[in-house]
Amino acid sequence: MPEQSLWSMVIAVLLAGILTDNMVLSKFLGICPFLGVSKKLNTAFAMGMAVILVMLLATAVTYPIYVFLLIPAGLEYLQTIAFILVIAALVQMLEVVMKRFLPPLYKALGIYLPLITTNCAVLGITLLHFTNQRIIDFAAASGGYESGKVFLVCMANALGAGAGFLLSMILFAGVRARLENPTYLSFYKGYP
Amino acid sequence: MNDILIAVAIIGGIGLIGGILLAVISHFCDSGEENARLAEIRDALPGANCGACGYAGCDSYAEAVENGSAEPNLCAPGGKDAALKLSEILGVEIELTQKVARVNCNGCTDNAETKYNYFGLQSCKAAAALGGGMKSCDFACLGLGDCQNVCEFGAISVKDGVASVNEELCGGCGLCAKTCPKQVISIVTKKASAVVPCSNKQKGGVARKNCKVACIGCSACVRACEFGAITVENFLATVDTEKCTACGKCVAACPQKIISIVK
Numbered sequence: 001m002p003e004q005s006l007w008s009m010v011i012a013v014l015l016a017g018i019l020t021d022n023m024v025l026s027k028f029l030g031i032c033p034f035l036g037v038s039k040k041l042n043t044a045f046a047m048g049m050a051v052i053l054v055m056l057l058a059t060a061v062t063y064p065i066y067v068f069l070l071i072p073a074g075l076e077y078l079q080t081i082a083f084i085l086v087i088a089a090l091v092q093m094l095e096v097v098m099k100r101f102l103p104p105l106y107k108a109l110g111i112y113l114p115l116i117t118t119n120c121a122v123l124g125i126t127l128l129h130f131t132n133q134r135i136i137d138f139a140a141a142s143g144g145y146e147s148g149k150v151f152l153v154c155m156a157n158a159l160g161a162g163a164g165f166l167l168s169m170i171l172f173a174g175v176r177a178r179l180e181n182p183t184y185l186s187f188y189k190g191y192p
Numbered sequence: 193m194n195d196i197l198i199a200v201a202i203i204g205g206i207g208l209i210g211g212i213l214l215a216v217i218s219h220f221c222d223s224g225e226e227n228a229r230l231a232e233i234r235d236a237l238p239g240a241n242c243g244a245c246g247y248a249g250c251d252s253y254a255e256a257v258e259n260g261s262a263e264p265n266l267c268a269p270g271g272k273d274a275a276l277k278l279s280e281i282l283g284v285e286i287e288l289t290q291k292v293a294r295v296n297c298n299g300c301t302d303n304a305e306t307k308y309n310y311f312g313l314q315s316c317k318a319a320a321a322l323g324g325g326m327k328s329c330d331f332a333c334l335g336l337g338d339c340q341n342v343c344e345f346g347a348i349s350v351k352d353g354v355a356s357v358n359e360e361l362c363g364g365c366g367l368c369a370k371t372c373p374k375q376v377i378s379i380v381t382k383k384a385s386a387v388v389p390c391s392n393k394q395k396g397g398v399a400r401k402n403c404k405v406a407c408i409g410c411s412a413c414v415r416a417c418e419f420g421a422i423t424v425e426n427f428l429a430t431v432d433t434e435k436c437t438a439c440g441k442c443v444a445a446c447p448q449k450i451i452s453i454v455k
Contacts, residue, residue: 065206075199082206089210093217100221 006149009138010156016134017160023121024168027128030121034169037112039180044173048166050112052159055125057094058087059158062126067145083126091117125161129154229281230258236277237270240344244268244291244365257282268364269344290382291364293347293357297333297376298389298450300352303404304332320373328402331391333376339368359454385436386422386443387454388413393426405450416445 004012021027024034030051037047062083070076095113098106116122129135130145135157139150234254245266247253256262257278264278268291310319310326316338319325325334335353347361348368357368359382369377376391388407392399396408409427421435422442429451443451 069202073198073202074195075202078199078203082203085203085206085210089207089214092214096214096218096221 004138004141006142006152009134009153013132013134013153013157014160014163017157017162018164018167021132021161022164022168023124023161024165027124029124030119030165033112033115033119033121034165034172037115038169038173038176041170041173041177044169045166046108047112047115048162048169050109051116051119051121051165052162053109054087054091054094054113054116054119054122055158055162055165056155057090058083058122058126059129059154061090062086063129063151063154066130071145079127079130080123083123087122087126088117121161121165125158128161129157132157230254232281233257233278236274236281237267238274240269240365242269242344242363242365242367244363244367268366271363291366291379292359292362292382293339293364293366293368293377294380294387295333295339295355295357295377296389296391297331297354297374298405299327299329299332299403300335300354302352304329304353305402317373325374329392329394329399329406331374331376331393332403333372334374338371338373339377342367342371381433383433383436384438384453384455385433386413386431386438386440386451388422388429388431388451390428390450393428395427399427400448405448407450408448410447412445412447413442413451416441 017023023029024031033047033051038044065082065086066076066079070079070082075082091113095106098109098113135150135153138153139145139147142149144150234250237250237254239250241249243249245253245262245268247256247262253262253267257264264282264284265275267274267278271290305328306326307323307328308326310322312318312322314336316325316334316336319334319336324330325332327334333354335350335355337348337350337355339355340348340350344365344367345361345363347358347363348355349358350356355368355377357377364379364382366379369375369379374391390399390403390405390407392403392406394402396410399406399408407427407429409424409429411424411429413422413429414424418439418441419435419437421432421437422429423432424430438453438455440453443453
């Protein structure tokens with residue numbers, strides 16, 4: 001595989017996360033919030049934004065834990081448990097801090113944060129960084145997962161996955177909003 | 193053996209650090225000082241969560257009162273007592289008004305014509321779905337008691353196919369107005385005034401054919417009113433309770449004899 005520059009990789013991963021590797025539509029992760037909170041456009045949007053935020057934070061925290069703690073100790077098999085633990089604690093912390101310092105943001109996103117504490121899309125993206133073939137190749141070419149470049153690419157991957165989730169939420173919410181309020185002629189109403 | 197110990201130590205360590213961080217952060221971020229007054233306000237409210245104040249429930253109304261974005265006199269079920277208590281807690285003067293529900297239809301079985309005989313589910317919502325209900329008038333009270341079932345105060349009763357509100361018992365929460373599929377019930381300020389118990393927006397001739405006590409929109413009451421309190425729009429007279437003095441001139445002028453005075 002030819003050498004790839006950092007920024008072309010970032011953009012490739014970002015676009016792939018939104019479109020071809022879309023969390024909901026291609027990997028079938030995060031279906032529960034996708035079905036649960038997609039009745040209205042504004043709640044779908046808030047949920048999507050919360051997912052983006054949590055995915056970025058979760059990647060930022062779990063990536064170093066995996067690379068600098070679990071791999072050296074030979075405990076790769078513990079990544080699921082460790083990541084759930086870390087993400088759950090992280091989201092709780094985020095909620096408490098947001099409630100105190102950013103009340104408007106807490107009102108907009110707050111109720112969705114506990115919902116995505118252990119959401120499979122959030123856990124999924126943190127795990128998928130280490131199985132995504134494109135990122136593995138890039139890491140091999142640029143000095144392993146310890147490299148800061150790979151971390152940046154993984155953040156782009158998380159942002160792309162979150163944005164892809166937001167996109168599919170909004171599309172689906174748009175369809176559902178149209179189906180909820182159809183207009184039909186008054187003489188059809190009620191008659192079986 | 194060593195591997196297991198390392199695994200336990202690492203996972204346990206992550207959990208421990210997370211737990212300690214959570215405890216520390218929540219200790220520093222916990223803001224308990226403003227909640228004493230909020231709790232007091234919430235205790236003063238009846239806790240019916242009826243939504244008459246326009247907020248999602250007693251909790252969110254209490255929050256709005258606490259931060260000053262809502263008036264303390266909006267609680268309908270709590271009425272005077274709750275408003276006085278709230279104003280005491282907040283230390284402000286308030287103006288007292290009370291709301292009641294009013295059924296804008298008098299089309300009982302003797303007065304209103306029927307379109308068909310309805311034998312379905314005894315619910316206004318179901319009947320209204322079937323061609324707009326069994327009464328010929330498209331705006332009529334169907335009298336199957338959806339409002340009666342939803343009323344928390346037992347203030348509504350259905351007699352001869354028309355709902356009526358006992359204003360002594362009514363809390364003015366507006367649940368009945370929200371429930372009524374024909375939107376016949378309105379929430380008004382409790383005050384002595386003239387009342388036009390009709391919702392028909394059709395032309396006079398059509399309205400009269402369907403119901404003996406329909407407002408035909410003739411505007412005789414508008415001409416009789418000295419205070420400009422009555423307006424006719426879409427062939428239907430409506431009374432502005434703020435301007436009405438309950439003098440009774442419109443009652444005498446109405447050719448359909450449908451206007452009455454409510455004390």
